[in-house]
Amino acid sequence: MHDFRYHRPSSVDEAVKLLAGKSDARVMAGGMTLIPTLKQRLAKLTDVIDLAAIKELKGIKVEGKAVTIGAMTPHHEVASSIAVKKAIPALAALAAGIGDPHVRHRGTIGGAVANNDPTADYTAAVLALNATVKTNKRSIAADSFFKGLFETALGEGELITAVSFPVVDKAAYMKFANPASRYAIVGVFVAKSGASVRTAVTGAASCVFRCAPIETALAKSFAPEAIASVMIDGKDFNSDIHASAEYRAHLVRVMAQRAVAAAA
């Protein structure tokens, strides 16, 4: 990798100050995307601001009907948290299925959500569970957060501090993993809360999205059969050597059915 200055601030304010005015500086959460990018010389940065030492960004809180996870909490902690398993078991299960053990001990929810990789897992949970993304400046509703391929609502100098997930009645995430990278070729998160059903799809398109035909059908009847004949329009879906758009569209329905069957 190219040389850069490395910073390790101990507070969010300090991190933001370090970032200010530097066009080729980046903050680093777990570094699961940034470090390989740097090692492959695909990016040349002047400064890397490592958030690892900021204590206020870590930890899991379950209060009332919400699970709030600090941005720098690694996936392994979410996956193994008894509190999360009890409140939103689907979220713990999703975290347990990200990458491999190394990634789960380094990668963080804040990094994953801020990066908004089109094949990430957490983005589907944020959107389907109608979570709130908390930053150093404001709170952003999930529906307004994900803007497109690697694009989010985050502004300059704005850092995710936590993600807050409302507890729902039932939820599950089903991933069809790319056998090489183990990222999602298609991942579907379904969540039922009262009469409302939200479904988020990751991996299939350029950005995580909600799937209206599935939500409508499931709102009528929350059962796998209810969506057996739902047509998924795959015309804007990704198509690559691993999966055609047509195959992805098919998998969206299959994974959605399996998620409904597994929802707890």
Add this chain to the structure above:
Amino acid sequence: MADTGIGASVRRKEDQRFITGRGHYTDDLNRPGQAYAFFVRSPHAHARIKSVNTAAAARSPGVIGVFTGQDVAADKLGSIPCGWGVTQKDGKPMNAPPHMPLAADKARYVGDQVALVVAETYNQARDAAEKVVVDYEVLPASVDLAATAKKGAPVIHDQAPNNVCFVWGLGDEAATKAAFAKAHHVAKLNLVNNRVIPNAIEPRAAIGDFDTGDDSYTLYVTSQNPHLARLVISAFVQIAPESKLRVVAPDVGGGFGSKIFIYAEECVVTWASRKVGRPVKWTAERFESFLSDAHGRDHLTHVELALDKDGKFLGLRVDTTANMGAYLSNFASAIPTYLYGTLLQGVYTTAAIYCEVTSVFTNTVPVDAVRGAGRPEATYLIERIVDVAASDMGIDRAEIRRRNFIAAIAFPYQTQVALQYDSGNYGASLEKALTMIDYAGFEKRRKEAAGRGKLRGIGLASYIEACGIAPSQVVGSLGAGVGLYEAGQVRFDATGNVTVFTGSHTHGQSHETTFAQIVSDYLGVPFEKIEVVHGDSGRIPFGMGTYGSRSLAVGGSAIVRAMDKVIAKGRRIAAHLLEASEADIEFKAGKFSVKGTDRAKTIGEIAFAAYVPHNYPLSELEPGLDETAFYDPANFTFPAGTHVCEVEIDRDTGVVAVERWVAVDDFGRIINPMVVAGQVQGGVAHGVGQALCEAAVYDKSGQLLTGSYMDYCMPRAGDLPSIEVDTTVTLCTHNPLGVKGCGETGAIAAPATLINAIVDALAPLGVKHIEMPATSQRVWQAIHSAS
């Protein structure tokens, strides 16, 4: 000796250092004053190099030297040769264009070496490499294997019109035509043998180290055959005479064939170490492994099998197009010919066989041997077409094989394609495998799976391979540029320890353990007192290295021959010491004794007498106990066997789960069953990878789309069932150990076994064939278009 001798599952000596991180791989070695290299590689699949401007790179911090193809030409370095000249069907030699260590005129694949930067640190070399300005005139690329020999395709080498390297034929074309004319049924199939990338866990690395004191070079390199590297770099690339070049291949972390070859990088760093007067180290980044390690397989084949009304095989006709990539790698031409066409007899009595291979150039990474090398391709097409024929004619797949097996009493068996099988019993391994998997009870399991919504299938393959490569005169007459004997040296020291020097190289094969077992067994020396030395041309006798499952059959036999010499000499020393006639001395379990008496000397005492020759027949015998033998095999060896597996397919997603795997192999005598089981399991994993997920995919412009593990899918432990390994034994008749070889068979048997099972699972839907890799998408498409 049972606990450490032949047949014992002795724990591996190597594991102590490997598991505790004390191995010494090339990248672990650092020479005083060492500098670091980074290669500038072509980003284009096909481009004329108009100029290379190195000025800015040369001024970059830490840079010691920047070298281009022009510098290589100015120093008159030679081309990296292809070591096997194939004679074409029309009698002409193959078209073998040069492969210069750094490209000067054109770059011919993405990754082609264009320039070298040497600097104080790796990062400085890499920074400077970004400042080398290459003016490319991008040319249209020829990437499609099916189209590269067609009119109008871009020409890659002036020396190879239409991008054809050779058109080669083997077998009796007229007799085969006649066999098809009288056939009751002809089964036909088009199939692809997919291109794979070898993916050794240790990337290639090399340190060139020129010694100004005596004008000699040492090359430390990730090689399976250090003497072959020395020979090529000396005699062909002409960097130094053999006597001035030492090649050391230390611990090597996997090869799978890819480290047989002498690559541009190791030639260039050797040469560059003299240019800069410093040792020069290069270690591949993983992306460079994908872009420059020789790839494997990559065939397009049309196969036809003629049968009589009883399902007996009358004739086999094969037409293959084989990809050579952009340049001829060292053994590229031998793979789709003498390691492929010669195996088309399989384990069957097929009466007439004809095979034609057109080998072609494309703007892709050179293609050469990968585990199995030609033999997996042969087995795949035979075992697929046999299944197609069985299905066409409504004959059970095990039964059609039984009807056509070469009988156990028919050996030696002369094939229609130039080989003579020495021993085997194909029915025995088939029946054992069928029993182990409960073949008879399969339909019950298929039904049970259907009840769970799964498609269950069973597949089998009865393979054969030729290894123990190879009789030198035979391969010489077929175009090989080298002999393929092996060397072994057995040296006692005065205190009774044994050091074995072998020309074989271990990079996962466990020679340090298994060779010591053989020596312990033969000489009666405790296992712990035996060391095996390999990999250093400065220490071992001239050896040919490890590939083609040859180490035990050829290298082990050389050690046995050297031990025969040790025993013969020991007998003479013992006769002197025991005051007996040499004819009365017998050697058993480490002791020389006078027949019918209790007078004896241990081999340790004999060694002591040989090195401290106070009471010794010096007038007729030299002191010392140190013998070398070169062993040239009389024939290839022919491991064979049957693998059977069962799969379940998820109809909704197309995901294939491998539920069971039974391997019954005939390797001849087995030295260490645990090591053999490991080789079989690794080989099966390799073959399952090719059949299920591995594929090197290029786009139309020649960019490798699967250039990292994000897209190139290797099988993982979770993708495999527990592999049930068993054996049947017929001994090899022509080597002293009776051994055949086991390193490649898994990779040879597995693709056909698995695809046959997948097609069987899909057969109820009307599916007749599926190409490799049988990815979930491909399987889903087959299900989707069938229903």
